[in-house]
Amino acid sequence: MSKYLNRKFLGNIVIYALLISISYVYLFPLFKILSMTFMSPADIINQEVDWVPTSPSLNNLKISWAVLGGFKTVFNSIWVSLLFAVSQTVVSAFTGFAFARYNFKYKKFWFLMVLVSFITPVSVLLAPRIMMFSSIQNATGVSMFGSILPQLMMTLTGQGVNSAILILIFYNFFKIIPISLDEAAKLDGATSMKILWHIIIKMSVPAITIVMLFSFVWNWNETYMSGIFIKDSLSLLPMRLSSFDGLFDRSGSDNLINEAFKMAATFLSINPLLIIYLFAQKQFIEGIENTGITGE
Amino acid sequence: MKNKRSNLETKHNISGYGFLSLWLIGFLVFTVYPLFYSLYLSFNDVRLTVRGWETSFVGFANYTSTFLLNTTYMPAIIEFIVLEVVYVPTILIISFILALLLSKDIKFRAAFRMIYFLPVIVLSGPVMYQLISSDSTRVDDISESAIFMVIERFSQPFAEFLVLLFENMTLILWFTGIPIILFINGLRKIPKSLYEAAEIDGANGWQILWKIKIPLIKPIALVTGIYSVISLGLYEINPTYELLNAVLANTAGGMGIASTFAWIYTVVILLLIGALFLVFKEKKVVYVETLKQQQNQKELKRLQHQRNDRFRDIFSIEKNVDRIANLFKKGMKDDE
Numbered sequence: 001m002s003k004y005l006n007r008k009f010l011g012n013i014v015i016y017a018l019l020i021s022i023s024y025v026y027l028f029p030l031f032k033i034l035s036m037t038f039m040s041p042a043d044i045i046n047q048e049v050d051w052v053p054t055s056p057s058l059n060n061l062k063i064s065w066a067v068l069g070g071f072k073t074v075f076n077s078i079w080v081s082l083l084f085a086v087s088q089t090v091v092s093a094f095t096g097f098a099f100a101r102y103n104f105k106y107k108k109f110w111f112l113m114v115l116v117s118f119i120t121p122v123s124v125l126l127a128p129r130i131m132m133f134s135s136i137q138n139a140t141g142v143s144m145f146g147s148i149l150p151q152l153m154m155t156l157t158g159q160g161v162n163s164a165i166l167i168l169i170f171y172n173f174f175k176i177i178p179i180s181l182d183e184a185a186k187l188d189g190a191t192s193m194k195i196l197w198h199i200i201i202k203m204s205v206p207a208i209t210i211v212m213l214f215s216f217v218w219n220w221n222e223t224y225m226s227g228i229f230i231k232d233s234l235s236l237l238p239m240r241l242s243s244f245d246g247l248f249d250r251s252g253s254d255n256l257i258n259e260a261f262k263m264a265a266t267f268l269s270i271n272p273l274l275i276i277y278l279f280a281q282k283q284f285i286e287g288i289e290n291t292g293i294t295g296e
Numbered sequence: 297m298k299n300k301r302s303n304l305e306t307k308h309n310i311s312g313y314g315f316l317s318l319w320l321i322g323f324l325v326f327t328v329y330p331l332f333y334s335l336y337l338s339f340n341d342v343r344l345t346v347r348g349w350e351t352s353f354v355g356f357a358n359y360t361s362t363f364l365l366n367t368t369y370m371p372a373i374i375e376f377i378v379l380e381v382v383y384v385p386t387i388l389i390i391s392f393i394l395a396l397l398l399s400k401d402i403k404f405r406a407a408f409r410m411i412y413f414l415p416v417i418v419l420s421g422p423v424m425y426q427l428i429s430s431d432s433t434r435v436d437d438i439s440e441s442a443i444f445m446v447i448e449r450f451s452q453p454f455a456e457f458l459v460l461l462f463e464n465m466t467l468i469l470w471f472t473g474i475p476i477i478l479f480i481n482g483l484r485k486i487p488k489s490l491y492e493a494a495e496i497d498g499a500n501g502w503q504i505l506w507k508i509k510i511p512l513i514k515p516i517a518l519v520t521g522i523y524s525v526i527s528l529g530l531y532e533i534n535p536t537y538e539l540l541n542a543v544l545a546n547t548a549g550g551m552g553i554a555s556t557f558a559w560i561y562t563v564v565i566l567l568l569i570g571a572l573f574l575v576f577k578e579k580k581v582v583y584v585e586t587l588k589q590q591q592n593q594k595e596l597k598r599l600q601h602q603r604n605d606r607f608r609d610i611f612s613i614e615k616n617v618d619r620i621a622n623l624f625k626k627g628m629k630d631d632e
Binding site: 012015016018019022023025026027028029030032033036091094095097098099101102103104105107110113114117118119120121122123124125126127128129130131132134135138153154156157158159163167192217220221222223224227228238239241242244245259262263265266269270273274276277281284285288289 | 305308309311312313314315316318319320321322323325326327329330331333334337342344348349394397398400402408409410411412413414415416417418419420421422423425426427429430465466469470474477478480481522526529530537540541544547551554555557558559561562565566569
């Protein structure tokens, strides 16, 4: 018996060692960002300082904060991501609801199309989308480039970042709520909209939270479409970060010192996401579990 | 009665399409139309003039110039394929192993899961760019180690493969966040009775892994693989990304070539997904085998149960003898 226990004990040690060392590789870049952020120039140049800064300074943070645009950029990022997240949540909820609750014609075909829209690379849609919006701009005189309108139109119609995944989350959630509840409400004379509001939405607050969180984070991190449509009309954190090298050209100074500023900027731009994750990590993981793309 | 049913049907149709309408419009306008229009554009020369966009049909000129004249795009595509071929299997294997470890009964499971999922939240194009450019994704340089030099002497390509793998280990790991969760979820859905049955049969953990877990996880591996193929294409590590953006920026005349680039890329993605389908094709044999095992297990359990009662019901022994004889015959037939 003790032999068996010993073996199990050893096995566990191996597993923990493996998990911890892999965690280290996962977190390595974050550790590096964190340590570089608080290093003074002397620490960065000093070869002996590896991880822990000997004379921690906030100088990197201050300068990167200013270059990124400070509160204005953070505020912009928050409201733009929030706007997109809300519109994406609404449309995914409607779509997921349609698929989960109604047996309309060609339902299977459209469901397949949701998956197809996930597989289709965005790059193949870009040229026509650009041409489409530039034609709209010419026809109506409303400027489409350097504005959030095109992306708002696309998220509002369910073609935003990873919309398919969000639809699947809602689809699986709505399927769980028993239909007998709807039927009872229908007998009492409730309309479809009333059912959606009183039964479905009030019960699916957790799903809505999950989708909002994902949508917010993904829209925050999205730079491909924003780089084409929003451009620099609005300063957004990840966008500023991507042009940081250009904005921050301290020619003549040490390359390594520039790197510290870059790391500080990266730290600043992922910080809001880390805070969200700290409080909502359970929801995020549950969200992926509930997509149901693993079968059912 | 019939009328009532058709009433219900129309109700379902109206409400269903009502809720679907927003997505449907978006899908048709912003996905289906651009998809086909870009295919059309790839056979055209597109110019932005004072009167708006003008296209003129040029046949395969865009394709021939991409394949024969352009010196950067095809190498980038090949580089992208190599990247996918190295990364995707690695992502699948690592995330499966981690999922296996995390489904064990260990402490701090939630904490580990939280760490492994973290990259999904913070990963964005610019963040990845900064990490790569500052060398934060390289944990260790293996090209100096002794083992590596030995390998290099025996097989140069394999050594290069290892360098690619290790230099980007963190990068690869950062793509495993969602796959791990999918695998954990899939493993949880395998019925416990299968494991129990196999244990009664005397199977050890290793055999359970190869005979039950891996065959049954295949469909999830397929989904995960497709997800990985797509998500790898979304970031700057995709070498075709920059090239496409450069062409797109040229609004005066780049749209045709951009569409050609994008379609070549799309075909590559579809081929990769097709390859995944081939790899993870469900072999019927495996399923039949597990089913058979299941049946045998049921039979065995019943026999054991009856053995306990043998003193009470002497006839069951005869029945069992007959049944075992039948089973043997069946088994022999199957073997033939």
